[in-house]
Amino acid sequence: MPTSCDLLLCASCVVTQNTSRETIENGAVAVTGGRIAAVGPRPALAAAYAPAETLDLGRAMLLPGLINAHTHAAMTLFRGLADDLPITTWLTEHIWPMEKRLTPGAIRLGALAACAEMLASGTTCFADLYFFAAETARAASETGMRAVVGEGVLDFPTPSARTPAEALDLTRDLFDSLRGHPRIRPMVAAHSPYAASAETLRACAAFARNQDAILNLHAAEGTTENADSLKNTGKRVIPHLHSLGVLGENCLLAHCVHTDAADHAILAQTGTKVAHCPKSNAKLSSGAAPVPAMLTAGVTVGLGTDGAASNNALNLFSEMGFASLTHKLVTGDPTAFPAQAALDAATLGGAACLGIPDIGAIAPGRHADLAALSLDRPNMTPLHNAPSQAVYAASGAEVVLTMVAGRVVYRDGRFPDLDYPALAAEVRDMARHLAGHRP
Structure with missing residues (x-):
């Protein structure tokens, strides 16, 4: 029967x-x-x-369903506002001033737009590091997505927190509010070793371990990060994070563009995962992360889009193709990062990065x-x-x-949980409002 x-x-x-x-x-x-x-x-x-x-x-x-291992969903509001610029100019003169204007309502609208974009291109789960993270969690829940979200913890004021202590309080609130949710999980999101002190990074790592949660941060993305880290700490970025006890099975590092064989050995030994964001890295001229070498060393790699301000799209099909072709070009090896490896990164790799094995x-x-x-x-x-x-x-x-x-x-172009035309109109209004405040 x-x-x-x-x-x-x-x-x-x-x-x-x-x-x-x-x-x-x-x-x-x-x-x-x-x-x-x-x-x-x-x-x-x-x-x-x-x-x-x-x-x-x-x-x-x-x-x-594809898994976006690293993004900043609400940055859909900044799509196309500042393109074709050096990363320092892009950040300091455009993105950071705009982010000061963000509100919980803006984050929710931007995140809803991101969820629609991801669902329409086959992404079912994403990891998000940004501000007012509860609003991104709300947007993901409302649209039926699966997500892992974290409140950005930095050592300087953000749109949602004046201090890292306040950001960690928001993180605690996020863990409390999402406890038991069937699809949305909280994570701890320290921004980066250049925007968070050793004390802040240790506190974030301890909180994540105590909660058995993912710890997510940016690492070794920019061309000067290792030199700056050597000057300030005496160590390159990855060894510095290792010395602080940040790395481990629950740690997910975004980018890792400027890493070498010694770094890869540390990442593999500690079980630290990497979210590879090739289009964003190319657009900002950060470089091409040595992902084939990471995989050879035994590092788990997922695929991410980064935010729509530094990529312009949240489309993992585009990301898979670009990743595979980039590594063939950079290595001169047509077998480097083949199609199956790219698909693995966007599915099984993402699942491992986010600690969701099912x-x-x-x-x-x-x-x-x-x-x-x-x-x-x-x-x-x-x-x-x-x-x-x-x-x-x-x-x-x-x-x-x-x-x-x-x-x-x-x-077929429709979202059962969204009035998309109405949402799009609200998003356009909010984006114009934010752009009107540009210096």
């Missing part, structure tokens, strides 16, 4: 990202209670399961966080190798359905 399930999701191609990286032609996924009950050929699952609903996607590629693959027991791409688009025809097509050919515009915990949160 067939087993009952909530949903049978069918597609012409299922890219599982399971341990054998299996791709199933004419596949199906059975979903019960928001989790994957089974995955396999459609005829076999149709015979084995009696679903309450069957959703046939036709000529589509079904993938695990996402990132289409496998029994995992959350039913899924994305479907139309294979009827000209750029998706013909299909010879699904992972390669997802990385090198897909733009993200092919996404026709995004699902989180077994629930459809985006389909």
Whole structure:
């Protein structure tokens, strides 16, 4: 007798990202209670399961939902305001002055816009480090996304906190308010070793360990960070963080552009994870992180977009393709960071970075966080190798359905939890208001 399930999701191609990286032609996924009950050929699952609903996607590629391992969601409000500038000019003359005008309401609107953008391009989960983090958590919850959010802790005043102590108080409040939430988790977010003192970094690390939570910070992104760290601490950035007890299995470092073999050995030894943000690093001329060398050393790497002010998009399909091509170009090796490695970083790598082992693959027991791409688009025809097509050919515009915990949160340009035209109008008004205050 067939087993009952909530949903049978069918597609012409299922890219599982399971341990054998299996791709199933004419596949199906059975979903019960928001989790994957089974995955396999459609005829076999149709015979084995009696679903309450069957959703046939036709000529589509079904993938695990993509995982954005590093972003600042509300910076959608700053998209296109300051482009093609040196990073110091970009930060000090444009971004930081604008951030002083941010309010909880602005953060919520910017984060809602980011969630819509990510869902429309197949991202189901993101890690966010910014200000008024409770508003980003609220936006993710309202749109049905999965997220890990943290309040930025810095040694100078931010839009939400005058001191690092105040920022840590907001972090405690965030942990209290999100306790038990099914999809949104808090993390500790120390901004960086150049914006947070040794004392602040130690306090953040201790809090994260006590809460068994992720500790997220930027590290070794800019071209002068190692030289500045040597001057101020006598150590390069990664050894400095290691000496403070910051690194470890729960630590996620964003960027790590300017790292060497000794740094990679420390990262691998401590189990520290890295969020690779190639497009942002290229746009700001920060450089290309040596990700192939990190992977060889045993470092876990996820893929992030960074914020929409330094990337201009929150699209992981674009990020995967750019990452793979960048490393081939930089190394002169066409086998460096192949399509499968890029897809791994955007799925399984992101899951490991965020400490959520039950996402990132289409496998029994995992959350039913899924994305479907139309294979009827000209750029998706013909299909010879699904992972390669997802990385090198897909733009993200092919996404026709995004699902989180077994629930459809985006389909064919529509969001069940959002009045998107109304949101877009509010976001445009808020962006104009913030831009009007520019010095």
